[in-house]
Amino acid sequence: MKVSPRHKARELAMQALYSWQMSGNAVEQIELAIATSNDMQKVDMSFFQDILRNALQNLEDLDKAVKPYLGRLPEEIDPVEKAIIRVATYELVHRIDVPYKVVINEAIELAKEFGAADSHKFVNGVLDKAVKTFRKDERT
Numbered sequence: 001m002k003v004s005p006r007h008k009a010r011e012l013a014m015q016a017l018y019s020w021q022m023s024g025n026a027v028e029q030i031e032l033a034i035a036t037s038n039d040m041q042k043v044d045m046s047f048f049q050d051i052l053r054n055a056l057q058n059l060e061d062l063d064k065a066v067k068p069y070l071g072r073l074p075e076e077i078d079p080v081e082k083a084i085i086r087v088a089t090y091e092l093v094h095r096i097d098v099p100y101k102v103v104i105n106e107a108i109e110l111a112k113e114f115g116a117a118d119s120h121k122f123v124n125g126v127l128d129k130a131v132k133t134f135r136k137d138e139r140t
Helices: 005-023 027-036 045-057 059-069 079-094 100-114 119-134
Strands: none
Touching: 005 027, 005 045, 005 079, 005 100, 027 045, 045 059, 045 079, 059 079, 059 119, 079 100, 079 119, 100 119
């Protein structure tokens, strides 16, 4: 199956956010590590950088926006799921050019690929509730 450049960008942004969550290293250092260990010709680089840099820049607001939909404390969320939700929340809030169904589907696919057995169900549940607030105009 051919992977789209945007899917690969989301995947790498999620991995970079996960790395940042676990290490606390500078975003520039993480971005460089990702770029040197992956074939970036298959990645929508500007989309990757937009998600990574702006999600981290707006992290507090993104976490606050999605918190009511988590159903548990943020510190109880698996780090992989947290990174996926942060990528998707950034897209839902700041990338209205991307249809919400695409954002949710991509997040579910990332959870299936990288998360625990049923993490895609949790991610889907959170985003399905959050989208009603974040994209209420698009849903009507």
